[in-house]
Amino acid sequence: MPPMSLTELTGRYLSFVEREEIAVLRAQGHGPREIGRRIGRDASTISRELRRNAATRSTNPGYRASTAQWKAEIAAKRPKKAKLVMNPRLRGYVQERLDGSVRRPDGTAIPGPETPVWKGLNKPHRADRRWSIAWSPEQISHRLRVEFPDDESMRISHEAIYQSLFIEGRGALKRELVTCLRTGRALREPRARSRNKPQGHVSADVVLSERPAEAQDRAVPGHWEGDLIIGTGRSAIGTLIERSSRSTLLVHLPRLEGWGEKPPVKNGPSLGGYGAVAMNAALTVSMTKLPEQLRKTLTWDRGKELSAHAQFTLDTGTKVFFADPHSPWQRPTNENTNGLLRQYFPKGTDLSRWSAEDLEAVALALNNRPRKTLGWKTPAEVFSEQLQLFQQPGVATTS
Numbered sequence: 001m002p003p004m005s006l007t008e009l010t011g012r013y014l015s016f017v018e019r020e021e022i023a024v025l026r027a028q029g030h031g032p033r034e035i036g037r038r039i040g041r042d043a044s045t046i047s048r049e050l051r052r053n054a055a056t057r058s059t060n061p062g063y064r065a066s067t068a069q070w071k072a073e074i075a076a077k078r079p080k081k082a083k084l085v086m087n088p089r090l091r092g093y094v095q096e097r098l099d100g101s102v103r104r105p106d107g108t109a110i111p112g113p114e115t116p117v118w119k120g121l122n123k124p125h126r127a128d129r130r131w132s133i134a135w136s137p138e139q140i141s142h143r144l145r146v147e148f149p150d151d152e153s154m155r156i157s158h159e160a161i162y163q164s165l166f167i168e169g170r171g172a173l174k175r176e177l178v179t180c181l182r183t184g185r186a187l188r189e190p191r192a193r194s195r196n197k198p199q200g201h202v203s204a205d206v207v208l209s210e211r212p213a214e215a216q217d218r219a220v221p222g223h224w225e226g227d228l229i230i231g232t233g234r235s236a237i238g239t240l241i242e243r244s245s246r247s248t249l250l251v252h253l254p255r256l257e258g259w260g261e262k263p264p265v266k267n268g269p270s271l272g273g274y275g276a277v278a279m280n281a282a283l284t285v286s287m288t289k290l291p292e293q294l295r296k297t298l299t300w301d302r303g304k305e306l307s308a309h310a311q312f313t314l315d316t317g318t319k320v321f322f323a324d325p326h327s328p329w330q331r332p333t334n335e336n337t338n339g340l341l342r343q344y345f346p347k348g349t350d351l352s353r354w355s356a357e358d359l360e361a362v363a364l365a366l367n368n369r370p371r372k373t374l375g376w377k378t379p380a381e382v383f384s385e386q387l388q389l390f391q392q393p394g395v396a397t398t399s
Helices: 016-027 032-039 043-052 065-076 088-099 137-147 158-166 175-180 276-287 309-316 332-341 356-367 379-391
Strands: 223-230 236-242 248-253 297-300 319-322
Touching: 016 032, 016 043, 016 065, 032 043, 043 065, 088 137, 088 175, 137 158, 158 175, 223 332, 236 276, 236 332, 248 276, 248 332, 248 356, 276 309, 309 319, 332 356, 356 379
Parallel strands: 223 297, 297 319
Antiparallel strands: 223 236, 236 248
């Protein structure tokens, strides 16, 4: 790229003549707003110019037109090497959060499903994807500030990570790491999603409008949202998400004895693993592991798998409420988390093959991913703070 002083500039860039005027006005003591008014530029443009291109290594520091012009020309040179290419430590951090393996609580890695060799195309429809830690680029970018508050070299924007993945020739991250992104697609192109339309009968005393007001603002912990992730062959996984901390519990729903051996009986018990009786038993086991203060309410969709919710409330003390028909936005935390979980449990696959230990490992990976809505803390960190609060003697709680 030729030097800026030898090329014809557009009105977007400051010229050397304008920089000379800025230097003179700055020496006279004028501020960015006054300088901007006199030369016809925005005050933010002047402020940014004074901050970026001022002389810093001279015996007489300040703003000088020649130095500012030289700095601008250096910054405008192309092509530039990507930051991830120049910083191996930063590149290793980013790649580990994208590509790292899912692990059980004891630290052992879970290989996940066997996947075909990536050929540079979009993910196959309804196919398995390999399991990874799979932090999003935005999570990685903001978590760097949390873990390295004093190290300015450990900084990168989420857009720079996306460009390293999607743009050829950046040379920093391997192209196949796009499969570690939640969508898994090889192109930056949004796609429409189908909408589930579950049906079910709900009595007037358990509709969403009857839910306590404290559950709406997320200020009080202990209010949960739940749903099912459905797979082939009537396989399913239950998902429970706490509204305040965004903590995730995955409920193992194995098929019952006799599945595939006996013909289905009309109005008989469901052997698929998520009939009303089996669903109640599995949810009860998961919820009763929590302190009583952290299991106040559960918001579910209109699916019939929780038709025996009255017994579940008696067993756990957790009041169940149902969202309105065709209103997934009334369970936003659960819908969002189910989308994240589809990275590990794709549509069109048999979900009964995963054990309770496998589900616990996936939940652990999800609960240790930083969230923007939590100030880049992880759900596990926020949930731990909630537990410590309730364990303190003399702490008043609402029930």
